Amino acid sequence: MIVMYGIRNCDTIRKARRWLAEHDVEYRFHDLRADGISEEMLAPWIEELGWEELLNRRGTTWRKLPEAQRNAIDRDSAMHIMLTQPAIIRRPVLDTGETRHIGFSEDDYTSLLQD
Numbered sequence: 001m002i003v004m005y006g007i008r009n010c011d012t013i014r015k016a017r018r019w020l021a022e023h024d025v026e027y028r029f030h031d032l033r034a035d036g037i038s039e040e041m042l043a044p045w046i047e048e049l050g051w052e053e054l055l056n057r058r059g060t061t062w063r064k065l066p067e068a069q070r071n072a073i074d075r076d077s078a079m080h081i082m083l084t085q086p087a088i089i090r091r092p093v094l095d096t097g098e099t100r101h102i103g104f105s106e107d108d109y110t111s112l113l114q115d
Contacts, residue, residue, distance in 0.1 A: 002027040002113075006091035008034070016092045016104040025113055027094075032086035042082055045093060048100055051078040054089055061088040 004020070006013040008031050020027055045054060055078050056062060062070065065081070073081075082089050094101045094112070101112055 002097065003030055003095045004028070005030045005032055005037075005089075005093040005095065007032055007087055010091055012104050013092050016094070016109070019104070019106060019109055020113075023109075023114065032089060032091075037083060037086050037089070039079070039083060042079060045100060046075065046079060049093075049102055051075045051082075053102055054078075054082065054093075056088055056090040059088065061085050 002020075002025065004013070004016065004027050006016075006029070008029075017029065055073070069077070069081075090102050092102075092104055094109075096112065099112075101108065
């Protein structure tokens with residue numbers, strides 16, 4: 001079963017969910033804020049995708065961090081921030097069961113899910 005991880009009120013999540021519905025792709029939605037995230041879930045994402053790729057440096061959660069914390073970010077501190085403030089994770093994270101994909105674009109989803 002495909003699982004989409006994200007935050008319910010995120011515009012990108014809404015677009016991705018709409019695309020999945022329009023293309024009759026069955027999936028389960030996991031709200032990172034409501035349902036949470038554990039180190040056991042996050043560690044494989046970091047291993048496969050990289051912490052730099054997972055860390056959303058464009059969002060308000062990142063901008064609210066103290067500058068010193070942003071400047072000193074590394075793998076361990078990024079993991080800690082993602083676990084305590086899951087809104088800082090780039091979204092959506094789509095887990096197909098075989099691979100994980102970050103972000104949404106119609107072209108990427110088409111090649112990933114319809115080939």
